[in-house]
Amino acid sequence: MAIRKYDIVEDTHSKHIAGLSRLSILIGTDSFSYIICDNLLRIQVFRMYSLPTGADNAPDWQSFFIDLSSSDELLTLVYKEVCIGFAQPFFSLVPEAWYRSGDKKSYLEPLTALPLQAIIGEDTIPSIQAKNVYWIPTPLHNWVQFRRANPILRHFVSAIVPAIRGILVADQNVAAYLFNEQLFLFYFSEGRLVFANSFKIATPKDVLYFTLLVYDQFKLSQETCPLWLGGNINAASESYIQLFKYIHYIQLLPPNRGFNPGPKISQLPSTLYFAHTAQLGMV
Numbered sequence: 001m002a003i004r005k006y007d008i009v010e011d012t013h014s015k016h017i018a019g020l021s022r023l024s025i026l027i028g029t030d031s032f033s034y035i036i037c038d039n040l041l042r043i044q045v046f047r048m049y050s051l052p053t054g055a056d057n058a059p060d061w062q063s064f065f066i067d068l069s070s071s072d073e074l075l076t077l078v079y080k081e082v083c084i085g086f087a088q089p090f091f092s093l094v095p096e097a098w099y100r101s102g103d104k105k106s107y108l109e110p111l112t113a114l115p116l117q118a119i120i121g122e123d124t125i126p127s128i129q130a131k132n133v134y135w136i137p138t139p140l141h142n143w144v145q146f147r148r149a150n151p152i153l154r155h156f157v158s159a160i161v162p163a164i165r166g167i168l169v170a171d172q173n174v175a176a177y178l179f180n181e182q183l184f185l186f187y188f189s190e191g192r193l194v195f196a197n198s199f200k201i202a203t204p205k206d207v208l209y210f211t212l213l214v215y216d217q218f219k220l221s222q223e224t225c226p227l228w229l230g231g232n233i234n235a236a237s238e239s240y241i242q243l244f245k246y247i248h249y250i251q252l253l254p255p256n257r258g259f260n261p262g263p264k265i266s267q268l269p270s271t272l273y274f275a276h277t278a279q280l281g282m283v
Helices: 016-019 061-073 138-145 156-165 204-217 238-244 270-281
Strands: 004-007 022-027 032-038 043-048 081-086 091-095 118-123 130-136 150-156 171-180 182-189 193-202 228-233 250-252
Touching: 004 022, 016 043, 022 270, 032 270, 043 270, 061 138, 081 156, 081 270, 091 193, 118 150, 118 156, 130 138, 130 150, 150 156, 156 171, 156 182, 156 193, 156 238, 156 270, 204 238, 228 238, 228 270, 238 250, 250 270
Parallel strands: 022 081, 081 150, 171 228, 228 250
Antiparallel strands: 004 043, 022 032, 032 043, 091 130, 118 130, 171 182, 182 193
16 A cells, blocks of 8 residues: 655645646655646645555565555646656666666676666766666566656666755765665765765664765765765754764755745755755756
8 A cells, every 4th residue: 555654735736737847756765755846846745655565575566556546646647747766776877988888787787686677777967977877677667657748767866966066065075865775875076976875774873884984985074074965864863863973064955956845845854855856957
C-alpha cells in the first residue's frame, strides 16, 4: 500500500491548470516524492510516500506503482513539463573527454552486479564537463514508460551538483543528501567537484561516520569548511544533531533560485524539496 508521509496541498492549487504547471518527481531507493509548481514557480503541492516491502524486505515497487495509479489523481493529469529524477546509488561520473558511449555498462560493473538486461541511463552535466552513467531498475523504468507524457529523465545527482555549485560560499565545501537508507556525499574545491559517492546507512552514526571520512580524507577543517545538507534531514533530526557535535558550519539547502513554496509548504524544511526544484531548474 502507498503510504503518504507528507501530503501538503496549498489552498491556491487547482488541478484544472495542470497544463500550465510543472511536475517534478524524485524516486529514491526507498521513497517516492514529488512537487507541483504553477506557472509562477510557486510550489503548490508536496507529497512523499514511504514504500511497502516484499518478502525479502526490499521495496516492493511493483505493488507500490499499482496502488499509486489508483490512489493519486494528481499523477494522472497532463502537465506542461514532467521531470523524473532517479536517486539510485549506483552511478559513475566520467569526464566527457574519456567517455565511450558504446560501453556504458563498463562504468558500472565495478560498482555492482548488473542484471543481464540492465537499463542504463546517461546524462550530460555541462557545468562539470562530465557524463553521469547510472542503472535504472526495471520496475522504475516500466512505470515511467507507461506515463502519458514524455518526461525528462535524469539521475538526481545530475541536477543537484550544478544547483549546489551555484550557491557555494567558500573555497572548500562538502554536501550531503540523505534518504532513509542512502547517503550521497560530495566535495567541492574552488567550485570543482572532486568527490561524489553514495553509502548505505542505517543509523545517524553512519551519516556522521561517512561525512567525517570525507573531511578526514581531504584534510578539511571541521570548523570552517561548510557542510550543506539536503533530503530527509532538518535541524531537529538526530543526524543533524550528531553532525553538529563535530562540524560547526552547517547550512540547509534552500529551494533552487526562483522557486517559492506556498505558506503551508514553507513550514517544511526546504531540504525535502531542494532536489525537486533543482530538476526543474535545469529545464
